[in-house]
Amino acid sequence: MSPGGVDHEKIEGAVIELDMMTDVFNRMVATCASKCLSQRYAEGDLTKGESVCIDRCVGKFIEANKVIGEKLRESGGGLNPGGI
C-alpha cells in the first residue's frame, strides 16, 4: 500500500534498532545472571536474595545505559540510534 523505497530504509533502521536492543538485553541478562545467581540451586524459583539482587542489577544497568547513551549522543552526534 505504501511506496517501497522509503519503507525500506525505515525497515532497515528498525531492524538495526531491534538488534541493538536485543544486544543490550542479552548483555544485561548475562551480566546480572553472572553477578546475582549462584550455580547451585535446589528448586526452580528464584530466592528472594537473588530477586532483589537482579532488580537492583537491572535498574543500575538501564540507568548506566541511559547515561552513556546520552553522553554518546551529545558527543558523537547520534550515529547509532538505539539503546534503551
Place this chain on the structure above:
Amino acid sequence: MNEPASAQKGGLYSALRFTGIPPSWLEKRPKLPSRNWLIFIGVVTSIAGLYVDDRRKCKKIREEYTAKVRHLAEETLGTQDWPRKVTVYSCRYPEDHDHERSMVYFKRYVKPMLVAAAIDYDIINGNQYGALTGKVSDDIKKRRRELAGLQKSHEEELNSFIPLPGDRTPAGKARRQLEGGTVIIGRHSLKEYLEGVSRGWSGSAKVVDQEEAFAETLSDDVFDDPLGPPPTQESRTPPGGSLLPPPELSRGSANGLFGPIRQAPPPPPPKMPTFHMSDDPPATLPPQSPIGLVPFTNHLGFLQVPYMIYDFFTERHRVLAGCKAGYAIAMGQTRPMTKKDLDFDIQSEGFIKGSWNKLPKRIKESKESYYKDLTKDVKIARELAYGEREPTRAERSHPPKTEVELRTQRLKKELKWKEDLEGWEVLRGDVCWDERFEGVLSVFVDPQEHGHSF
C-alpha cells in the same frame, strides 16, 4: 689474651668468627630501645591496636547478625510476587549543613542487614528542615484523595493502558506497603514523620497550592513605585506630571500604580469534581506500617570533637545498634507503639548545637540584610528600566536583575525562610502524638529481647 676471651664467647663466636662478619657484631647483646623510642612505640602501637581491635569486632558483629537473617534471603519468590520493601525516612539533622548524613548512616549501618535479608528499600530524604513532614503529609493526602475516588493513582492509569502481570491494584499495593514497614533514622526524623502523619490525616485533603497561598500573604511595600509604570509604550514622557511625588515621601504610603504584581502563577491544578463524600479528617486512622527505629546521634562542631574521636575508636557500638535495628526490622515482630516510645533516643537531643535555638534570630537578621539590599536593587532595576541612566560598564557585562526576577527571588527566599521556621518549630518541640495514633502505630522489636524500647 685471646684464649680466655674466645672461651667466654661460646659457640656462635667460634662458629662464625672466620666467616668475615665483623667480630663486634658477634658480641652484641639484645638491648631495649631508648626510653623515648619505647614511649613512641608504646603510644603508636596502643592506638593502632585500639583501632584494629575495634574494626575486627565490627566485622564479627556484622557477620554474626547477617548470618542470623540469611535464611530469609533463601526463601523462594514467585515470578509474579514482589520482595518485601521498606520505606526509609531520614531528614536533615539540626544544625547540619550536610542534609544527607542520616541517609549515609542508614546506608552504612542498617542497609547491610536489609541486603542480607533480601529486603528492598526506598529512601525518602528531607533536604531541609520540615521537608520530610511536607512529603509525608502530601503522600497521605494523595492517598486520601485516591481512596475518595477523586484522583486516579499512577498504577490505575498505567493498568488502564497495558495490563501488567502481578497484583498492581491499589489494595495490593497498600497491603505490601503495610507489610513492608517503615524505617526512621534518628529522633529528628521521628519527630518530622509523626508530625507529617498527623498533618496528613488532619484537615482537608484538597490540593492546595502552597506558593500561591503564601504569596498572598506577602506585602509588596518594597516594590512600591512612586513614579508609576515604566514607559513600555513608545513615548518616553514621564507618566503625567501629577504623578511625581518625591520618591522619599511616598514609600509605603500609596498603593503605587503597580499594585501587587505576581509572576505568572503555575498552571492551576486540574479541576476536581466536587466532593461527594465529606472531606473531614477521619476519627480513626487506618493501620499504619510498623516502624523500625534506628538511633542516630550526630556530633557537630568543634566542641564535640572529643566525642568524634571516641566514636572513631568505638565503631562497634554503632554497628551493633544498626545490626540490632536491622535484625528487628527483618524478623518483623512488632508490638504496639506507646507513649514511652516517644522518648526514643532522647539522649541525642543533648548533643544538638547551641546555635540551634538561635535559628529564628539568624533568619530575622538575614531577612533584614536582604531587604536592605533589595531596596537598592529595586532602585537600580527601575532606573535602568525607565532609561533614566545608561548602564555602567560593570552593569553591561553583568546585567543586574530586573524587577520580575527580584520579585521571584524574593518570593523564593520568603518561602524558604517560612519553611525553615516551620521545620524548626517541629524539630524543637517534642515528638508529636495524636490521640488517633493509639493502637494504630506499632514498632519492630528484637525477637530475642522480647521488645526492649530504646
